[in-house]
Amino acid sequence: MGTAGIGNLYAPVSNAVAEATVAAAWEGGVRLFDTAPYYGFGLAERRLGAALSVVDPDQTAIISTKVGRVLDPDPAPARERHGFVNGDRFAPRFDYSRDAVLRSHEASLERLRRDRVNILLAHDLGALTHGAQADAQMRAFLDDGYRTMVELKDAGAVDAIGIGANEVAVCEYLVDRVDLDVVMIAGRYTLLDCEAGERLLPLCLERGVRVIAAAPYNSGILAQPIEADAPRRYDYIAAPAGMLRRAAAIGAVCARFGVELPTAALHFAHRDAAVASVVAGMVGRDEVAAHLGRAAADVPDALWQALAEEAMAA
Structure with a gap:
């Protein structure tokens, strides 16, 4: 199950509908849930964590989330941003540095209410997203962010690392x-x-x-x-x-x-x-x-x- 929708992609979704969606997926045998800080600017992760805490208290689900954007506080956000409606009060900012990867990973765990995630992906590298800045962002990732992801895997904090694009x-x-x-x-x-x-x-x-x-x-x-x-x-x-x-x-x-x-x-x-x-x-x-x-x-x-x-x- 992808969770951009319960992060209010294109249209607002209630907490009750988000919780029911995850519960129905779980009941139907879905065990991989993909999310990202970008989806609703924390909202999708937060809702997924709340729902899974009820249906999966033993944390057996496979969770995939992403790094590459950090969320900065935004006290007065517009109703619709990047296609998400009524997201949480944060603004996404690209950052593939070591500190950003660690900060993003830790914040995701808090929103997801989990001790660990299984899969950690670098989100939206490439020319399609970054245009003229693509090479600079790639260097930042390879020089810093990728090495940090490897360290997290080697330390047992995640099972697998990769890219999502x-x-x-x-x-x-x-x-x-x-x-x-x-x-x-x-x-x-x-x-x-x-x-x-x-x-x-x-x-x-x-x-x-x-x-x-x-x-x-x-x-x-x-x-x-x-x-x-x-x-x-x-x-x-x-x-x-x-x-x-x-x-x-x-x-x-x-x-x-x-x-x-x-x-x-x-x-x-x-x-x-x-x-x-x-x-x-x-x-x-x-x-x-x-x-x-x-x-x-x-x-x-x-x-x-x-x-x-x-x-x-x-």
Whole structure:
């Protein structure tokens, strides 16, 4: 379960709904929960920690969180910031230094009410996020932040370290240069964007790096049957017309095989041998039930060949 949604991504969610979402996921067998200080500026971690303290008091869940941004107090924040609505009163600031990594890790543990997290990822490195500052941020990470993450792992504070990004190039760059346990790639191994499958996933398989495929629904465009009357996002913004047409073409092929588009989207992300887990955002018990139903559905092998030939190459 991804937790950006219970951090009020795009719309406010009540504490009760957030707690019910985590409880339903737990009851349904979900054991990996991915979060980050950035999601609601502490809100998602805080809500996840509160909910898991009830359903998982023995702290058996696998928790993935991130470093790379620190949260500074913001006494009068705007209602909506970075897509999050009514987040906590903090402002995110990029910082990949040693002190920032340690500070972020400690603050996450406090919000999560846990003694430790299992997976610690460096969040949003790369040109897509940092533009002209990308090289400087990468140097700061490699010279300081990465070494600190290694120290935390060597000390037993975390089980695994890695990177979380929605940019394939930066993941390939780091897998080629440093030892990582995990790569979380968001939205780049989906029915609409298979870029990660070209080199990153084979590279990770070769190096023994586990891949978490996040955002299998590409921010929502693949999360509902194509005929559903609902706003559609692709990569966090309104889906462009060309992407809507591609999704419709993929959905039409899926329909011939009796498979709904969201079910195909979820199963596709699981198909590569490098992928150890898939993380999808959920808000509310209904979304959790829908997601778990898709995961349990049968998808015929012939669908993938048909999609490759008729729709995904478009």
